[in-house]
Amino acid sequence: MGEHVKFATKLGIIATTVGSAVGLGNIWRFPYEAGMNGGGAFLMVYILCVLVLGIPVMCAEFIIGRHSKSDTVDAFRKLRPGSRWHYIGYIGILASVLILGYYLVISGWTLEYLFRAITNDLTGKTAAEFRAEQNAFIQSDLRPLLWTYIFLFINYIILSRGVQKGIEKMSNILMPLLFVILLVFCVRSLTLPGSSEGLSFFLHPDFSKITPQVIIRAMGQAFFSLSLGMGILITYSSYFTAKTHLIKTATTVAILDTSVAILSGIIIFPAVFSCGLDPVAGPDLVFVTLPNVFNQMPVSALWSTLFFLLLTVAALTSTVSLFEVSIAFLINYLNMSRKKATRIMMLVIAVLSTVSSLSIGSWSDIRIFGKTLFDACDYFSAIILLPVGGLLISIFIGWFLKKNISREELTNRNKLHEPLFSAIFFCIKYIAPIIIILIFLSGFGII
Ligand code: PHE
Secondary structure, three states, X not given: OOOOOOOOOHHHHHHHHHHHHOOHHHHHHHHHHHHHOOOHHHHHHHHHHHHHHHHHHHHHHHHHHHHHOOOHHHHHHHHOOOOOOOHHHHHXXXXXXXXXXXXXXXXXXXHHHHHHHHOOOOOXXXXXXXXXXXXHHHHOOHHHHXXXXXXXXXXXXXXXXXXXXXXXXXXXXXXXXXXXXXHHHHHHHHOOOOHHHHHHHHHOOOHHHOOHHHHHHHHHHHHXXXXXXXXXXXXXXXXXXXXXXHHHHHHHHHHHHHHHHHHHHHHHXXXXXXXXXXXXXXXXXXXXXXXXXXXXXXXXXXXXXXXXXXXXXXHHHHHXXXXXXXXXXXXHHOXXXXXXXXXXXXXXXXXXXXXXXXXXXXOOOOEEOOEEHHHHHHHHHHHHHHHHHHHHHHXXXXXXXXXXHHHHHXXXXXXXXXXXXHHHHHHHHHHHHHHHHHHHHHHOOOO
């Protein structure tokens, strides 16, 4: 293999990494998880998880990726030859494939809604009609699949062009667009009549609502939203340059990602309350409740087009990163060309997302532990595999890799004065593993 590829610019490094983190997780998953798990209380636990688990585990992944300059499996082989630590890489690949299996289906839905918004098909309907249409759409066989395949094809075009010309270029264009649209929505939402009730539901923590269940869901959400625990950030940081400031990058990504989640809450809850709708709507929140909210505004087609464009852009930069984990592995491990590796992954995910899309409709009696395949993929990957991956990664860095390697990476070989090094290393070594284990034990009712 020739020289390992690098991102071309500093902006590219931030845009791609934030692009991976900011996705359906922030705009679709976060508001409904917060809505179902206590609003402000969830938000507070979530922010704590980002600070004490998210940023340290992200630094841990950056150390592994940039030091080894390799894919997520080979990275552990290089750092601990002859050990079994590289199984963490396989767990990551499994998690990314499972997530892609249902993430692409929802990305397909966003395309359907974008299309309907543009063709002005989301106006003049009642709440009941929106619900009925959404149910009929997701339970039908062909239409959701068609959109999923179109979304897959867009991923293919970007991924097959490579790291700089595909992934980085796309992120540099789409991420600024995403932030502009978000700000426009924020202003719109806060100027709605009656928005303060929604804001207080979302921003005022009611401590009595914090239960072990709320905590375990907030932790899963933090890992999911920051793209942690599955090697995406190992893969992306292998494309960082020697000058990239790892702690600063991790903090920037965490702050931007959390801001987008909070902004989405600020956009969604006031709008929901102002229209007298229910915030506890679950996964349908953005697909049923929001079109209904836009419907009650002037120029509703414009708002819904902008919103579903935002959702599509966010989803695209994340699916590209989820794919890149396995593509980098296939290129390195089996010496495949990028085109071939990309094609193979497209095929695998096409099959999996077909099954998971059908599992909502005609195949809904196939159940795993009582869940549809679609729900099982989400639960198993986000709530279990990602935190387990994060736990193993922090144990690896804290206890098995020479501390000097971590110091070298986090201080760019002592070129940066880094007062935070000891604090971050302490969190990686002790705090993250202990807290993840405690949250698991209490979330599953063991303590
Ligand atoms: N972080 C992205 C999101 O919030 C998607 C993602 C999830 C990427 C899990 C990797 C791992 O939507």
